[in-house]
Amino acid sequence: MKSRHCAAPLRSIALSLLLTTAAAAAHAQSFESPSPQAVATAGSTTAGGPFQFNGRTWVSQKAFVESGARCSTREVSEFEQRIAEMTAQSRRAERQQRGAPLSAAAAGGVTVPVYVHVISDGVAGAVPDSALAAQIQILTDAFATSGYTFQVMETTYTVNAAWYAMTPGSAAEQQAKQALRRGGADALNVYVAGIGGDLLGWATFPSDYAARPALDGVVVLNASLPGGSASPYNEGDTLVHEVGHWFGLFHTFQGRCTRANDRVSDTPAERSPAFGCPIGRDSCARQPGADPVTNFMDYSDDACMVEFSSGQQARMDAQFMAFRAPN
Ligand SMILES: [Zn+2]
Secondary structure, three states: OOOOOOOOOOOOHHHHHHOHHHHHHHHHOOOOOOOHHHHHHHOOOOOOOOEEEOOEEEOOHHHHHHOOOOOOOOOOOHHHHHHHHHHHHHHHHHHHHOOOOOOOOOOOOEEEEEEEEEEEOOOOOOOOHHHHHHHHHHHHHHOOOOOEEEEEEEEEEEEOHHHHOOOOOOHHHHHHHHHHOOOOOOOEEEEEEOOOOOOOEEEOOHHHOOOOHHHOOEEEEHHHOOOOOOOOOOOOHHHHHHHHHHOOOOOOOOOOOOOOOOOOOOOOOOOOOOOOOOOOOOOOOOOOOOOOOOEOOOOOOHHHOOEOOHHHHHHHHHHHHHHOOOO
């Protein structure tokens, strides 16, 4: 089990700036043992103070989070959500009619085939097997009570500088996925690369599959894997978060303080993404409950994210069965 320690040590701006070079060095060697200096740099999460991430200095962690780099999964409009819900309903009705299971429990559990694609540029991007194994274990643990397990079917290794630096919607993304993607709608394809734009990752939704099957999957920054250099986002929760999208979850702050919010009833409404670990924050005072900052679908530090709610698990199950179940 992970701890919920979230205390951010206060550091001087001068010290943070002096250590920028160490952070850049840590970035270049995403999986080397971090030096004490690099660790100190990565810990610069003081609210309002400069924030070092993956070799770059941001004005603050808030600025980094609000830039959208934390997750570039596209925002689904209200209109699109309604269409997707209607499609899901008709697919569930069709399944019911032919006696197909409507939940993982009814199916006796579901094993999701996983295809991992490690992309490097020939210099950076090698990911140790131990980091990949630890990452899959973290994903499995996060879904422990969901009825879903994950089985790695194949790990591919590709050297391609353009694909290594892909960004969402780019030609490089399309080319990489066209070439590498394996399996059907139920297959989780994970692309591990040095993605551009200071991004941590992005994913596609289950309801996107029919229109764009080749683009389906999850892309994560290699340094976000366990032991990588993307502190405080290097405990493997970026993949968990993106797989949450792949199963049909929205951010906990989707829809802000509206009642519909993220379409999950047991995740309290939230006005904006959280950063750090602000337990007790309540940004929608007129709606019940404090912000779900420990939820995998917020933007908190990895050490802070520990759960999917039962409502989210029910939504993921329903979405998978409607859009991804192979039979
Ligand atoms: Zn996200």
